[in-house]
Amino acid sequence: MKKIALIIAIMAGKFASCLSRILGTGGTSIPGKIALRLYPHILSDLAANISEEIFIVTGTNGKTTTTNMLAEILKEKGYKFVHNSAGANMITGITTAFIKETDWTGKRKIDYALLETDEANVPLLLQQLHPRVVLITNFFSDQLDRYGELNNTINLIKDAVRDTDIELVLNADDPLVTHFKNETGLHCWYYGFEATNYDKLQGEASREGRYCVFCGQELLYQRFHYAQLGKFCCSECGNQNPESNFTAHSLILTPKIEMKINDIEIRSPYQGFYNAYNILAAVSLAKLVGIEDEIIQKAIANYEPRAGRMEQFEIDKRKVTLILVKNPTGLNQALATINTEPTPKAIFFALNDNVADGRDISWIWDADIEQITALDSNIEAIVCSGLRSGDIALRFKYADAQVDRIYIEDELQSGINKALSVAADATYILSTYTALFVCRDILLKLQQESITSADLIDQKQKSSESQG
Amino acid sequence: MADFIIAHLYPELMNLYGDRGNIICLQKRLEWYGHDCYIEAIPRGSKIQFNQYDLIFMGGGADREQKLVVNELIHQSSELKLEIEQGLPALFICGAYQLLGKYYESSDGMQIPGLNVFDFYTRKEKNRLIGNIVIAASLRGQPFTVAGFENHSGRTYFENEELRALGKVISGFGNNGQDGQEGLWYKNLIATYMHGPLLPKNPILADFLIETMMNRKGLIFKGGLDDHIENYSHEQTKKRILG
Ligand SMILES: [Zn+2]
Numbered sequence: 001m002k003k004i005a006l007i008i009a010i011m012a013g014k015f016a017s018c019l020s021r022i023l024g025t026g027g028t029s030i031p032g033k034i035a036l037r038l039y040p041h042i043l044s045d046l047a048a049n050i051s052e053e054i055f056i057v058t059g060t061n062g063k064t065t066t067t068n069m070l071a072e073i074l075k076e077k078g079y080k081f082v083h084n085s086a087g088a089n090m091i092t093g094i095t096t097a098f099i100k101e102t103d104w105t106g107k108r109k110i111d112y113a114l115l116e117t118d119e120a121n122v123p124l125l126l127q128q129l130h131p132r133v134v135l136i137t138n139f140f141s142d143q144l145d146r147y148g149e150l151n152n153t154i155n156l157i158k159d160a161v162r163d164t165d166i167e168l169v170l171n172a173d174d175p176l177v178t179h180f181k182n183e184t185g186l187h188c189w190y191y192g193f194e195a196t197n198y199d200k201l202q203g204e205a206s207r208e209g210r211y212c213v214f215c216g217q218e219l220l221y222q223r224f225h226y227a228q229l230g231k232f233c234c235s236e237c238g239n240q241n242p243e244s245n246f247t248a249h250s251l252i253l254t255p256k257i258e259m260k261i262n263d264i265e266i267r268s269p270y271q272g273f274y275n276a277y278n279i280l281a282a283v284s285l286a287k288l289v290g291i292e293d294e295i296i297q298k299a300i301a302n303y304e305p306r307a308g309r310m311e312q313f314e315i316d317k318r319k320v321t322l323i324l325v326k327n328p329t330g331l332n333q334a335l336a337t338i339n340t341e342p343t344p345k346a347i348f349f350a351l352n353d354n355v356a357d358g359r360d361i362s363w364i365w366d367a368d369i370e371q372i373t374a375l376d377s378n379i380e381a382i383v384c385s386g387l388r389s390g391d392i393a394l395r396f397k398y399a400d401a402q403v404d405r406i407y408i409e410d411e412l413q414s415g416i417n418k419a420l421s422v423a424a425d426a427t428y429i430l431s432t433y434t435a436l437f438v439c440r441d442i443l444l445k446l447q448q449e450s451i452t453s454a455d456l457i458d459q460k461q462k463s464s465e466s467q468g
Numbered sequence: 469m470a471d472f473i474i475a476h477l478y479p480e481l482m483n484l485y486g487d488r489g490n491i492i493c494l495q496k497r498l499e500w501y502g503h504d505c506y507i508e509a510i511p512r513g514s515k516i517q518f519n520q521y522d523l524i525f526m527g528g529g530a531d532r533e534q535k536l537v538v539n540e541l542i543h544q545s546s547e548l549k550l551e552i553e554q555g556l557p558a559l560f561i562c563g564a565y566q567l568l569g570k571y572y573e574s575s576d577g578m579q580i581p582g583l584n585v586f587d588f589y590t591r592k593e594k595n596r597l598i599g600n601i602v603i604a605a606s607l608r609g610q611p612f613t614v615a616g617f618e619n620h621s622g623r624t625y626f627e628n629e630e631l632r633a634l635g636k637v638i639s640g641f642g643n644n645g646q647d648g649q650e651g652l653w654y655k656n657l658i659a660t661y662m663h664g665p666l667l668p669k670n671p672i673l674a675d676f677l678i679e680t681m682m683n684r685k686g687l688i689f690k691g692g693l694d695d696h697i698e699n700y701s702h703e704q705t706k707k708r709i710l711g
């Protein structure tokens with residue numbers, strides 16, 4: 001009987017998947033939702049088909065990019081694996097991913113499962129799956145709005161992994177992550193950075209994890225990589241960064257990331273320190289799986305940025321970069337990258353406050369916008385757009401941006417047009433989640449139009465040359 | 469020396485949801501009015517001379533932080549009360565608002581004593597009151613609206629009928645989700661659950677605090693800043709809530 005229920009659930013899930021592909025909506029969570037309703041054990045049953053390991057990647061920032069990079073490495077190696085897509089990181093989305101990879105009988109063998117999930121979802125997931133590894137990227141407070149306070153989330157994860165044989169892969173540079181070992185007793189692997197040329201001696205005023213989790217003393221830092229990530233120690237109880245198993249050094253961030261992880265040379269088309277962390281996390285996991293250096297190098301080198309993760313467009317000879325922003329740390333990193341651009345630039349910022357963006361937009365005040373409004377920063381225009389255009393415009397105003405260069409255009413299309421109309425060589429399109437794909441479609445369309453018109457001019461020139 | 473000094477109490481403990489935006493707002497507006505303003509971060513373990521400051525500010529914090537702050541300030545609560553009584557401008561947001569009361573009762577019935585500056589208490593309940601909020605307030609007989617965002621599990625109840633709320637809830641929860649009141653306005657002190665942060669898109673309140681700061685120094689407040697972005701943001705938020 002159980003088996004029939006499983007098959008019915010898989011069929012229903014696959015059917016819903018087909019249907020949603022045709023309709024173009026709801027493809028990532030509804031199939032899983034229906035299947036779970038029909039057969040609540042479906043996830044643990046399908047997970048039994050994983051012949052090697054299950055990996056869970058969680059943390060506030062970077063889980064999507066980290067899992068995508070690891071997926072690229074597994075693909076390069078030729079493994080079969082389940083991988084849930086970005087945004088589908090609740091139980092229903094993960095179930096959908098399993099249904100997609102299985103066959104009608106629910107028996108197809110798969111090598112690995114690579115699952116990214118929201119922090120608050122980890123306990124529930126661990127009730128149904130038995131992963132070998134849980135990787136924690138970092139903890140910042142962007143989930144505050146949805147789940148109450150950061151400490152609660154951290155404690156929930158700790159309780160969920162305690163007394164299991166899970167191995168943890170931890171960011172050795174984040175004091176909010178490193179203490180998992182002491183409090184869970186699990187086997188831990190660490191990844192971290194040595195000193196880099198991009199480190200700062202001073203931390204941001206509003207950073208998390210300022211105090212030692214064990215004794216409450218303010219942590220002393222030798223250097224900050226970014227936010228609370230850095231080399232720290234506690235003068236009271238000796239709490240400090242653990243020794244890394246996977247150590248990144250010789251980091252170069254511009255124009256593209258280059259570094260060494262232990263002795264593997266890594267090159268990536270990505271930019272930004274936070275992406276260097278994502279690469280480091282993915283490579284650490286790949287090494288734990290036992291994948292060869294050459295395969296890792298090749299996969300990382302070929303892996304291009306995805307939607308909104310420093311995605312590049314070219315529109316009328318301008319460099320346009322699309323960046324997803326969702327919390328102060330991510331925004332600080334985006335602005336730091338924008339600051340390295342020497343040419344005149346325009347910024348477009350779409351701020352929405354739908355549920356998927358986080359309804360509370362006050363996080364924009366915790367970001368260090370001031371870093372970009374310094375007088376010599378070459379910003380020709382700041383176009384503020386989206387449902388909360390006024391709030392982001394105010395944030396720029398109070399960061400001392402020139403008021404006559406702040407424009408409010410609620411509508412995304414007219415806002416992007418405005419940003420592309422000012423004299424600037426580089427345009428940065430920053431967007432929160434629910435405006436991201438609309439912005440992306442607008443940019444793709446503009447890019448296509450500019451290619452077509454360039455072709456036309458080209459053809460005209462050619463034909464006039466041949467006539468002349 | 470700076471024209472004005474704002475004391476930011478325990479920024480390392482009490483600083484949630486963009487609270488520092490309120491300080492940035494006061495400092496910038498003072499600057500635009502032609503005065504410089506120094507922000508003094510008050511760390512734990514300081515003896516505070518309240519009368520040295522032109523305004524005191526404290527933001528929100530989680531339970532653990534609130535307890536630490538009460539332990540810090542409890543020895544100075546009578547001085548704080550005296551200064552507030554004498555008109556010291558002050559802004560207390562969310563968790564900082566709660567600890568001005570008599571006590572804070574956690575969901576398991578434990579009472580954490582407050583600073584007892586005002587006759588109110590706060591009881592924590594399981595579900596949080598989260599969302600955009602608009603309230604109706606008035607200043608010198610002129611009605612105006614205040615818009616922001618609230619996120620709190622505590623319900624605050626006044627025990628003294630003379631306490632005056634900051635305003636009446638038009639949409640949202642306010643002090644306790646029941647009596648339609650939001651915040652507390654006493655002389656030059658404003659305490660509220662509204663973050664967002666509060667001041668940037670509510671320039672009337674920002675200017676009220678600035679005006680009182682200036683008056684106490686014998687300066688005349690003339691106003692006159694171009695607030696079109698502030699007002700745009702205020703109206704947009706209001707429209708987003710009220711439709
Ligand atoms: Zn310590």
